[in-house]
Amino acid sequence: MLTDIKQSIQSFQLLEDGHVTSPKGFTAGGVHTGLRKAALDFGWIHSIVPAAAAGVYTLNSFQAAPLKLTKKHVDTAQQIQTLVVNSGNANSCTGEDGMKKAQATAELVAKEKGIEAHLVAIASTGIIGVPLPFAPIEKGIQYLNDPLCQKAENFERAILTTDIETKHLAIEMEIDGKKITIGGAAKGSGMIHPNMATMLGFITTDAVVDSKSLEQALKSTTDQTFNMITVDGDSSTNDMVLALANGTQNNQTLTQEHPQWTKFLQGFHYVCKTLAKSIARDGEGATKLIEVEVVGATTIEAARAVAKTVISSNLVKTAMYGSDANWGRIISAIGYSKQKIEPERIKVAFGHIPVVENGMGVPFDEEAVMLILVKDELKLTIDLQQGDCSATAWGCDLTYDYIRINSSYRT
Amino acid sequence: MLTDIKQSIQSFQLLEDGHVTSPKGFTAGGVHTGLRKAALDFGWIHSIVPAAAAGVYTLNSFQAAPLKLTKKHVDTAQQIQTLVVNSGNANSCTGEDGMKKAQATAELVAKEKGIEAHLVAIASTGIIGVPLPFAPIEKGIQYLNDPLCQKAENFERAILTTDIETKHLAIEMEIDGKKITIGGAAKGSGMIHPNMATMLGFITTDAVVDSKSLEQALKSTTDQTFNMITVDGDSSTNDMVLALANGTQNNQTLTQEHPQWTKFLQGFHYVCKTLAKSIARDGEGATKLIEVEVVGATTIEAARAVAKTVISSNLVKTAMYGSDANWGRIISAIGYSKQKIEPERIKVAFGHIPVVENGMGVPFDEEAVMLILVKDELKLTIDLQQGDCSATAWGCDLTYDYIRINSSYRT
Numbered sequence: 001m002l003t004d005i006k007q008s009i010q011s012f013q014l015l016e017d018g019h020v021t022s023p024k025g026f027t028a029g030g031v032h033t034g035l036r037k038a039a040l041d042f043g044w045i046h047s048i049v050p051a052a053a054a055g056v057y058t059l060n061s062f063q064a065a066p067l068k069l070t071k072k073h074v075d076t077a078q079q080i081q082t083l084v085v086n087s088g089n090a091n092s093c094t095g096e097d098g099m100k101k102a103q104a105t106a107e108l109v110a111k112e113k114g115i116e117a118h119l120v121a122i123a124s125t126g127i128i129g130v131p132l133p134f135a136p137i138e139k140g141i142q143y144l145n146d147p148l149c150q151k152a153e154n155f156e157r158a159i160l161t162t163d164i165e166t167k168h169l170a171i172e173m174e175i176d177g178k179k180i181t182i183g184g185a186a187k188g189s190g191m192i193h194p195n196m197a198t199m200l201g202f203i204t205t206d207a208v209v210d211s212k213s214l215e216q217a218l219k220s221t222t223d224q225t226f227n228m229i230t231v232d233g234d235s236s237t238n239d240m241v242l243a244l245a246n247g248t249q250n251n252q253t254l255t256q257e258h259p260q261w262t263k264f265l266q267g268f269h270y271v272c273k274t275l276a277k278s279i280a281r282d283g284e285g286a287t288k289l290i291e292v293e294v295v296g297a298t299t300i301e302a303a304r305a306v307a308k309t310v311i312s313s314n315l316v317k318t319a320m321y322g323s324d325a326n327w328g329r330i331i332s333a334i335g336y337s338k339q340k341i342e343p344e345r346i347k348v349a350f351g352h353i354p355v356v357e358n359g360m361g362v363p364f365d366e367e368a369v370m371l372i373l374v375k376d377e378l379k380l381t382i383d384l385q386q387g388d389c390s391a392t393a394w395g396c397d398l399t400y401d402y403i404r405i406n407s408s409y410r411t
Numbered sequence: 412m413l414t415d416i417k418q419s420i421q422s423f424q425l426l427e428d429g430h431v432t433s434p435k436g437f438t439a440g441g442v443h444t445g446l447r448k449a450a451l452d453f454g455w456i457h458s459i460v461p462a463a464a465a466g467v468y469t470l471n472s473f474q475a476a477p478l479k480l481t482k483k484h485v486d487t488a489q490q491i492q493t494l495v496v497n498s499g500n501a502n503s504c505t506g507e508d509g510m511k512k513a514q515a516t517a518e519l520v521a522k523e524k525g526i527e528a529h530l531v532a533i534a535s536t537g538i539i540g541v542p543l544p545f546a547p548i549e550k551g552i553q554y555l556n557d558p559l560c561q562k563a564e565n566f567e568r569a570i571l572t573t574d575i576e577t578k579h580l581a582i583e584m585e586i587d588g589k590k591i592t593i594g595g596a597a598k599g600s601g602m603i604h605p606n607m608a609t610m611l612g613f614i615t616t617d618a619v620v621d622s623k624s625l626e627q628a629l630k631s632t633t634d635q636t637f638n639m640i641t642v643d644g645d646s647s648t649n650d651m652v653l654a655l656a657n658g659t660q661n662n663q664t665l666t667q668e669h670p671q672w673t674k675f676l677q678g679f680h681y682v683c684k685t686l687a688k689s690i691a692r693d694g695e696g697a698t699k700l701i702e703v704e705v706v707g708a709t710t711i712e713a714a715r716a717v718a719k720t721v722i723s724s725n726l727v728k729t730a731m732y733g734s735d736a737n738w739g740r741i742i743s744a745i746g747y748s749k750q751k752i753e754p755e756r757i758k759v760a761f762g763h764i765p766v767v768e769n770g771m772g773v774p775f776d777e778e779a780v781m782l783i784l785v786k787d788e789l790k791l792t793i794d795l796q797q798g799d800c801s802a803t804a805w806g807c808d809l810t811y812d813y814i815r816i817n818s819s820y821r822t
Contacts, residue, residue: 060746062754095771128739129772322818328539335471343473360506361540407733
């Protein structure tokens, strides 16, 4: 599928200031309710009509109450109309009390918006194991219809925790002669790893998309994008990516059979990949975005495993922080990725400069490599020379600031 | 087997100043050859007679030349008489040149000691991918028989890289009415993880031990000790643990059938566990030894996986550095350990103080927990309440110093 996308011509435009509200019929906003000290902490996205909905959720055995409830609601009719998100408290490991509060939230939101409760999705992020203060949630819900609070930037800020920057974009394309827009926003930072991780992603589109096809698109795209980033290898109890398609552009329903399905998928993939990369770049304490491309693997799974093992290695991450061309650590990580590796075939390059050929170091221009390593965005390429499959993973360096941020989170 | 050991009465004495040379018939030493700037960098252990030998080796796909050669030599006759170790250069990813130098080392050592080359074991630790300078090795070999250099402390220092402290001990026990001694030394520090990792361990004993039984003892003990520690999740191309039994005490050959086998195994286990814990405690930048005990698992494998996932979590490790009772991160790590977990059963305790019951936080005395967390040795207990199996893993906190040490390793 990725190959299809690469082969097709890029046929969408990136909007200059795109948001989840760029697609027609979506509004979004956010307010400060007191869950966090001063920052916005309660946000929402609302669609003028029920939108076809699909979700992917954390694989952590512990799943937070809001996540469980959202999954149940999405599964009810594959439709969501209003999404609310709070930061500051994850409502996770909070037992019956947590589930009751999640349900009460959905009911209050439904009442305020005049819709059915199963059309409400909820997401929470923040500290685990502390009962969710409910007064702030009630307060936030009162602003859902307040015209002064409807601003996509407010939503994008309200979902953050230790992130530094908001993450959002939108693209446009033509489908069936109609202008279709896909928007997205996300939050990430610590605990980011394969298979969802205190990561929230929200994709909106005004295209008409069959909900089953939307779900398949989201799943396959997530495997190539959100699930290929890592900040510290931890994954959380609350992660989810939701896609909402409200169909206000009246195109022919998009399914895998639609002649422009690949075009739609290409844009959808771009939105997810851009959000995923911006999450990796904004990892806790990160100074660099690191891309690891693995080519020449026998299977996509093997390529992904090698890419993720390398990008997750603390020793590789600290070497990149120090702009140190210590390829031995990369070789070592490839070696313990639990894949069938033929060491004598491996090639490694920093940027375009080969440093390993046939599993052995080759002489390289240290200064030229240094110029690559000091940049705030760098790429490692690993060629296993075993097959035709490839995968890309994104991550960040491991820095003093990561330690500072995480050794005093609760206090 | 672990249960047997726990049930038996501890029947050995810890020596006050034990070394690999405490068992009869072993000598050891070390010198500075120039592989490292100023530190000792070449060491050896020699047995008066060929010793029954067993080894466990890294599972990294990339195996360094010295490791491959040692494995071949051990497999030839299950005997080793002289072991040499160099630090400063791992002779890994060095291709044919590396293997030729490893072989040449063994031949020169054999000639100097007047033994056959297959009785020589070699281990190397240090930077990967740089050709091994051979002149220092030749220089070191010339000191093998020098009486002035025969000192166990020299060996124990020569094998270190970024370790701060030497790691050694010895115990005594009676077998068949004879005094049997087991000694050990190890090096660790960065890149320590499951399944061997720039970790070298050497166990010596003057007992008569059947080589097959020694191998089985080493494998099962390593799974419970050396393979249950982690510093940063990386594992190296050079890790090995070698056990040498030179039989100079003339006891009845120890096999699983020997009536005092369990007694011997208990001592052997203690030596390996003590070395493993000291490696974890001396992890790069570490300020604390952290023990994670998982009980109530359905299988030993599940217990090990949960213990190792928790002890490997950067978020748990930074929280411990900050003495922060952030049990949400522990719960989260348990949840992504890829084991079948029943969240609503989980109990977690810091020291003796429960903080989670039935998967939910319980009120606890923050000050009492703080007193536990600020210590330089602390224990987390996780009860899965699913079965009867347990496992223990050891690790360390993640600190500013880890970043400092590893962001400038090559320079």
